[in-house]
Amino acid sequence: MIPKTMKACQLVAFNKLEIREVPVPAPGPDEVLCRIRAVAICGTDPEIIFGHHAKKGWPPRFPFTLGHEWAGEVVALGPNVTEFKEGDRVAGEAHKGCGACENCLKGRYTLCLNYGKEEKGHRHYGFTVPGANCEYNVYSTKALRKIPDNLSFEHASLLDTAGVALHGIEMIGVTPGGTVAVWGPGPIGLCAMQMMKGMGAKTVIMVGRKHRLKVAGEIGADILIDFEKEDPVKRILELTGGKGVDEIQECSGAAVALKECLAAVRKGGKINLIGFYEDSKVVLPPITSIVMNEITLTGSRANPNVSDRVLNMFAAGILKGDKVVSHTFPLEKYEEALDTFVHRKDGAIKVVVKP
Ligand SMILES: [Zn+2]
Ligand SMILES: [Zn+2]
The missing domain is CATH 3.90.180.10 (Medium-chain alcohol dehydrogenases, catalytic domain)
Structure with missing residues (x-):
């Protein structure tokens, strides 16, 4: 009743x-x-x-x-x-x-x-x-x-959180066997990390700090970079022989994130922004580098047309809600x-x- x-x-x-x-x-x-x-x-x-x-x-x-x-x-x-x-x-x-x-x-x-x-x-x-x-x-x-x-x-x-991550990933794709990075190990970033791993990235780097960064490591991130302890750009360039990563999902919304992502992505690489920013505080990167390095820069909103596949990823164990x-x-x-x-x-x- x-x-x-x-x-x-x-x-x-x-x-x-x-x-x-x-x-x-x-x-x-x-x-x-x-x-x-x-x-x-x-x-x-x-x-x-x-x-x-x-x-x-x-x-x-x-x-x-x-x-x-x-x-x-x-x-x-x-x-x-x-x-x-x-x-x-x-x-x-x-x-x-x-x-x-x-x-x-x-x-x-x-x-x-x-x-x-x-x-x-x-x-x-x-x-x-x-x-x-x-x-x-x-x-x-x-x-x-x-x-x-x-x-x-x-x-x-x-479903909604993970769908936001998948929609963002689909904006720019994942290079199979590639090296990718996620900025921000919040709920969306943690889902994005698991999915990119499941979609064939060889190495997923997570940039964050404290407890959430630790959790990212516990549920599958290959390399953790604590931005309070080291410069994420410098570390990523070291890890990739100076080339930078193939794709980045920016899930932190931090004021410096876009500038860092542009410096950490490879020439011809792709960045998608999912974070919400305080526009007046955002540190603008050298815009010309987007042109000279042919960087694809996109934004993604919410989670259209991804729910069934998100649920399949849950069912298959590619994506886990634990932690x-x-x-x-x-x-x-x-x-x-x-x-x-x-x-x-x-x-x-x-x-x-x-x-
Ligand atoms: Zn929501
Ligand atoms: Zn309409």
């Missing part, structure tokens, strides 16, 4: 969260109702809570339910739904495009030209429409994927979970809440 009301952790004002009893939503056409079993805290969640994204319209109103990296079970079907049945174990994508604009028609639905327009069918769950920090939520079938039997809900809630998911909390302790995540308490990497 689906109850009439449920618990939701809602943002009632900036910096103010409350566990509230709210109505369980009903699925519309091509939507299903899901029981949320695990929802991971994303780096953007605290920024929205603190009010840093108010100008972007996140949240669109108060009270609002955040949470967009989730897994759970289908418990009720809306009209027209044939792709899912009750009891299916699923994980969600945050972006659902309008399906009709030029970008959506090209499959680039995270860049939907009708962003935020609910009447056009666009949904950005946990950003422009309610998210998963609650017991039940409705989702378009387009935003759902069935998850493998051997994947836990906690690890399946990494990336470092903590779990019940929904009632969301604020403690948030504090643990934000302040990286007790070695926190990805913190998952279980409503």
